[in-house]
Structures are given as C-alpha cells and as structure tokens.
Amino acid sequence: MTAQEAFSIYIHIPFCRHRCSYCDFNTYTSLGALKQVYADGVCTEIERVARRQAQPPLHTIFFGGGTPSLMPPESIAQILGTVARYFEKVGSPEITMEANPGTVDAPYLAAVAEAGINRISFGVQSAVASELALLEREHDFATVVEAVALARQAGLTNFNLDLIYGLPGQTLTTWQQSMEAVLALDPPHFSLYCLTIEPGTPMQRWLDNGRFPLPDPDLAADQYQLAREMLANHGYSHYEISNWAKPGQECQHNLTYWRDGEYLGIGAGAHGHAGGTRYANVKQPRVYLRRLETEESLPYPLTTAVAQHHPITRQEAMSDTVMTQLRLLQEGLDLAAFASRFGQSLDEAFAGTMSQLLEWEMLKVENGRLYLTEKAYFLSNQVFYRFM
Numbered sequence: 001m002t003a004q005e006a007f008s009i010y011i012h013i014p015f016c017r018h019r020c021s022y023c024d025f026n027t028y029t030s031l032g033a034l035k036q037v038y039a040d041g042v043c044t045e046i047e048r049v050a051r052r053q054a055q056p057p058l059h060t061i062f063f064g065g066g067t068p069s070l071m072p073p074e075s076i077a078q079i080l081g082t083v084a085r086y087f088e089k090v091g092s093p094e095i096t097m098e099a100n101p102g103t104v105d106a107p108y109l110a111a112v113a114e115a116g117i118n119r120i121s122f123g124v125q126s127a128v129a130s131e132l133a134l135l136e137r138e139h140d141f142a143t144v145v146e147a148v149a150l151a152r153q154a155g156l157t158n159f160n161l162d163l164i165y166g167l168p169g170q171t172l173t174t175w176q177q178s179m180e181a182v183l184a185l186d187p188p189h190f191s192l193y194c195l196t197i198e199p200g201t202p203m204q205r206w207l208d209n210g211r212f213p214l215p216d217p218d219l220a221a222d223q224y225q226l227a228r229e230m231l232a233n234h235g236y237s238h239y240e241i242s243n244w245a246k247p248g249q250e251c252q253h254n255l256t257y258w259r260d261g262e263y264l265g266i267g268a269g270a271h272g273h274a275g276g277t278r279y280a281n282v283k284q285p286r287v288y289l290r291r292l293e294t295e296e297s298l299p300y301p302l303t304t305a306v307a308q309h310h311p312i313t314r315q316e317a318m319s320d321t322v323m324t325q326l327r328l329l330q331e332g333l334d335l336a337a338f339a340s341r342f343g344q345s346l347d348e349a350f351a352g353t354m355s356q357l358l359e360w361e362m363l364k365v366e367n368g369r370l371y372l373t374e375k376a377y378f379l380s381n382q383v384f385y386r387f388m
Contacts (some may be wrong), residue, residue, distance in 0.1 A: 006056070006057050006059045006060070006090070006252075006255075006256055006261050007055055007056045007057065007059065007087075007256075007260075007261070007262055007263070008058070008059065008060040008062070008253055008256040008261065008262075008263040008264075008286060009046075009058065009060070009061045009062070009083065009087075009149055009263060009264045010061075010062050010064060010253075010263055010264070010265050010266065010270055010271075010272070011042060011061065011062065011063050011064070011068075011079060011266045011267050011270070012026065012064055012065065012066065012265070012266070012267030012269055012270040012281075013033060013038075013063055013064070013065040013066045013067065013070070013071055013267065014026055014027055014028050014031070014038075014065065014066045014267070014268050014269065014285050015027070015028060015029075015031060015032055015034075015038075015065070015066050015067060015071070016028065016029050016065070016066055016067045016070070017029060017067065017070065017100075017103070017138065018136065018138055019136075020135055020136045020137060021134065021135055021201060021202040021203045021206070022135055022164075022196075022197065022198070022201055023201065023354075024058045024198035024199075024200060024201055024205045025065070025066065026066070026268060026269030026283045027065060027066045027067075027196040027209070028066075031286075032070070034285055034286070034289070035070070035071055035072065035075060036075060038268075038285055038289065039071070039075035039078050039079055039265075040078075041288060041289045041292050042082075042266055043078060043079060043082040044268050044292050044306055045266050045267070045292060046079070046082050046083060046086060046266055046305065047082065047086060047098045048295065048303045048320055049135070049264055049266070049300070049301050049303060050086035050087060051086075052298075052299070052300035052301065053273070053275065053300040053301070055087055055088070057087075057088045057089060057090040058087040058088065058089050058090065058093055059089070059090040059091075059093050059094070059252060059256075060095070060252050060253035060256060061080070061083060061093060061094075061095045061098045061253070062092055062123045062253040063076070063094075063096065063097040063098060063117075064098050065098055065297060066080070066098075067098070067099070067100050067103060068097045068098050068200075069097060069098070069099035069100060069103040069104050069108070069112075069240045072102055072141060073111035073114070073115050075107065075256070076097070076112050076115045076116075076117065077114075077115035077116070079089040080095065080115055080116040089127065092118070094118065094119055094158075094251075094252040094253055095116050095117050095118050095119065096117070096119040096120070096121055096160075096251070097112060097119070097121070098118055098120075098121045098123065098177060099120050099121065099122055099123070099147070100122075100137075100138065100139065100142045101123070101124065101139045101142050101143045101146075101147035102123050102124050102138050102139040102147075104150065104151075105150065105171055106150050106153060106154065109150050109151055109153075109154035109156060110154045111354075113154045113155055113156055117156070118156065118158060119156070119158045119159060119160070119251075120149075120156050120158075120159040120160070121159065121160040121161075121162065121191070122144065122147060122148070122152050122159060122160065122161050122162065123162045124141075124144050124161045124162055124163055124182060125137055125162060125163055125164045126141075126163065126167070126174075126178050127132040127141040127169075127177060127178040127181035127182060128141075128170075128174045128178055130169070131167055131169070131170055131174065134167065134168065134169065135164070135167070136202070141181060141330055144161075144182075144185075145185065148161075148187070149150050156257060157188070158188055158189075158249065159187055159188065159189070159334075160187065160188075160189040160191055160251065161182050161185070161187045161189070161190055161191070162193065162207070163178060163179075163190070163191070163192050163193070164181060164192075164193050164194075164195050165192060165193075165194055165195070165220055165223040165224065165227070166194040166195040166217070166219070166220035166223065167195050167215065167216045168203075168207075168212035168213070168215050169212060169213075170215075170219075170223070171219075172222055172223060172226060173218065175223045175226065175227070176226060176230075179226070179227055179230050179231075179314050180230075180387075182354055183230065183231075183234055187245070187303055188245060188246045188249035189243070189244070189245045189249050189250070189251060190223070190231065190236065190243065190244045190245075191242055192227055192242055192243075192244070192245050192388050193214060193242055194220050194224065195220075197215075198213075211252050215309065220378075221378045224377070224378050225322060225378075227301075228377075230262065231244045234344075235247075237250075237330065238329055238330075239328065239329060239330050239331075240254070240258060240327050240329060241326055241327050241372075241377060241380050243384065255328075257324060258324045258325065258327050258328050259324065259325065259328070259331075260320055260321050260324045260325060262275075264301055265279070265280070265281060266281075266307075267281065267288070268281060268282065268283055268284065268285045268287075268288040269281055269282070269283040269288075269370065272301055274301040275299075275300045275301050276311055276312050277299075277301060277302070277309055277310070277311055277312065278309065278310060278312055278316075279302060279306050279308065279309035279310075280285075280306070280308050281305045281308070282305060282306075282307040283307070288305050291303075291304045291305045292304060292305055300380040303338055314342065315348075317342075318338075318342055318349050318350075318387075319387050319388050321333070321338060321341075322338075322346070322350075322384070323384040323387060323388075326363075326371070326372055326380070326383065326384070327380070328368065329371065329372060329377070331369070332369040332370050332371035332372075333346070333369060333370040333371075334368065334369055335365070335368055335369065335370055336368055346370065350386075350387055353373075353386050353387060356386075357383060357386065361373055361375065362375070362376040362379070362382075363376065363383065
C-alpha cells in the first residue's frame with residue numbers, strides 16, 4: 001500500500017474545561033454531561049459511514065479537540081472498539097490523543113493506553129508562566145514535566161509537544177527558555193505554531209482594546225529560525241513546515257493530510273476528504289446528535305450529520321496537491337507524478353507560477369521533485385496563495 005492509499009480517521013471531541021484566549025476551534029465548556037451520549041453518536045456515525053463503501057486498510061486514528069483527554073477511558077475504548085469492528089487495520093495503527101497536561105494522571109493514561117491509544121500530543125504552548133497566563137492555559141510547566149513522566153510510565157513513549165511562538169510580549173529570550181525547557185524532556189516529536197489572532201477570540205478583543213500591540217512578524221521569523229537551529233542541534237528532522245521529529249517518529253496521521261490522502265472526519269464540526277468529496281459536519285454537538293437520530297441513504301462518505309459538502313474539482317485537487325505536499329520539506333512534490341495524475345505539468349496547470357517562484361528562489365527542483373527553499377519556510381503561505 002502506498003502512502004497516498006493510506007486511510008485515516010479523525011475524531012473530534014468538542015469538550016473543554018476552559019476556552020483559551022486564542023482558541024477558535026469547535027469547543028464547548030458547558031456540555032460535559034453529553035460525553036457518553038456523544039460517544040454513542042460518534043459510534044453511530046462510524047458505523048453508517050463504514051457500511052456505505054469498502055475501505056482501504058486503516059493506518060491512523062486521531063482524537064482531536066477540544067480536549068479529548070476529558071473523555072472517560074471507557075468511551076475511548078467504546079469508540080476504538082467500533083472502529084475495529086468496521087475497518088480493517090494495517091498492522092498496529094498509530095492512534096493519537098490530544099491532551100492538556102493538567103487533565104491526565106497515572107490511572108487515566110494507563111487506561112487509555114489499554115484502550116488502544118499509543119501516541120499522545122500534549123498542548124504545552126509555553127514554559128513561561130506569564131505567557132501561559134496570557135494564553136489562559138490552566139497548567140504550569142511543572143505539570144507538563146509530570147504529565148510527560150506519567151505518559152512514559154504508562155508506556156506512551158511516542159508523544160508530541162505543541163508550542164506557540166509569535167506571542168504578544170514574547171521575546172527571543174523567553175522563546176529560547178521555552179525551547180530549552182521542552183528539549184530537556186527529550187520528546188520524539190515537536191509541533192511549533194506561529195500564533196494567529198483569530199476574529200471573535202478574547203485575544204482579538206484585547207488587541208482591539210490596546211492591551212498589547214500586534215506581534216512583530218520579524219521577531220516571529222527570528223524565533224522560528226532559532227527553533228530550527230536548536231532542534232537541528234538536538235537531532236530532530238525538520239520534516240514539515242511546523243513539525244520536527246526524531247528519526248522514524250514522524251506523525252503518520254498528519255502525513256496522510258500532507259500527502260493528500262483520504263480521511264474520514266467523525267464528530268461535531270469534523271472535516272473529511274474521501275471518495276472525491278470534501279465535507280464538514282454540523283458544529284453544535286446537540287444538533288450533531290439530533291441529526292444522527294435519523295438515517296438517510298446518502299452517498300459515501302456522507303451521513304445526516306454533514307452540514308456541507310462538495311465534489312472536489314480538478315482545479316481544487318491540483319491546488320490541494322501542491323499546497324499539502326510542498327509542506328513536506330524532505331519529500332516535496334513529485335513533478336512527474338503530478339503530470340501523470342492531471343495530464344499536464346505543474347507549470348502548465350498554474351500558468352508559469354512555478355517558474356516565477358523558482359526565479360524568486362522560493363522553490364527549487366532536485367531529482368524531479370519540487371521543494372520549498374529555506375527562505376520560503378516561514379513565508380510558505382505566500383507561496384501557497386499563488387497556487388490557489
């Protein structure tokens with residue numbers, strides 16, 4: 001089975017104890033009582049999608065959120081048991097759960113590991129107390145250290161740490177402090193994201209009210225470069241724009257996205273890409289559950305939970321292929337494979353855009369593959385925009 005044939009499932013868990021100041025994800029802080037009925041709904045959706053069409057073997061499952069680690073281990077086991085009943089697996093699939101460090105303890109981690117979770121992604125964001133306060137995170141860094149130790153004790157040695165740079169008031173020095181603190185934990189994988197201040201978030205209101213100035217993009221670029229240097233010195237491969245891994249520890253689920261593979265989106269607000277269709281489920285959990293009370297004969301991969309969907313056009317498929325595969329800094333885009341799939345070269349498909357970006361030294365070609373140049377890593381969205 002090739003990487004492009006690998007099949008994945010994303011499962012959205014929308015519950016949170018507290019909504020952080022920068023968050024615009026589909027999360028809810030007052031619906032915790034729905035956890036069990038929500039798990040039942042997720043299992044119903046999995047069953048209905050699976051009955052519609054035979055699937056290639058499944059190689060990854062990802063519980064995202066929200067805060068999936070607020071779900072009882074029994075509910076995680078129930079969902080994974082339903083997946084196992086309806087989908088053939090490739091070997092031992094990578095099964096990831098996002099977790100906030102303050103929501104796990106030793107018994108919980110042991111229980112979800114027993115249920116089948118074999119990879120954890122901890123939302124650390126910063127090791128600096130003032131930055132965690134600005135982000136309205138509920139944990140401190142000592143809690144992160146403890147959570148990592150407990151994960152290892154539970155056998156969850158494959159884990160990721162998320163951090164955010166480009167924060168208001170964050171300096172190169174405080175960013176270096178965070179990087180040194182998390183590197184001391186020796187994780188197999190890092191995800192580093194530049195802060196985006198989204199409309200409607202508390203952070204956007206604080207910016208509008210003059211509580212702090214707009215973060216400096218030049219400083220964020222310096223922070224990104226510092227992280228690249230520090231991680232390279234510690235043996236991490238920069239395999240995707242925002243992701244680094246020890247050898248062999250790349251996130252297989254996210255590689256499905258970046259290789260433009262197919263995945264089902266399960267749960268309230270989840271997005272999917274399968275059977276030539278992109279779709280998104282209704283966001284509100286109560287509405288999601290009500291929609292699943294009725295069943296209609298819909299084409300794969302749609303269910304009554306879907307709020308919007310559209311067939312993927314040839315132009316969209318070409319853009320998606322370029323924008324996802326260029327994110328893979330070591331793999332890049334196979335130009336011959338692109339031409340074979342779409343019947344024309346990349347430069348023909350996008351009217352000389354590739355040639356222009358090669359001239360500007362934002363892209364490079366090596367051994368028939370197209371890559372971002374190093375100077376384009378932090379400016380990648382400007383490259384991708386030209387292929388939309």
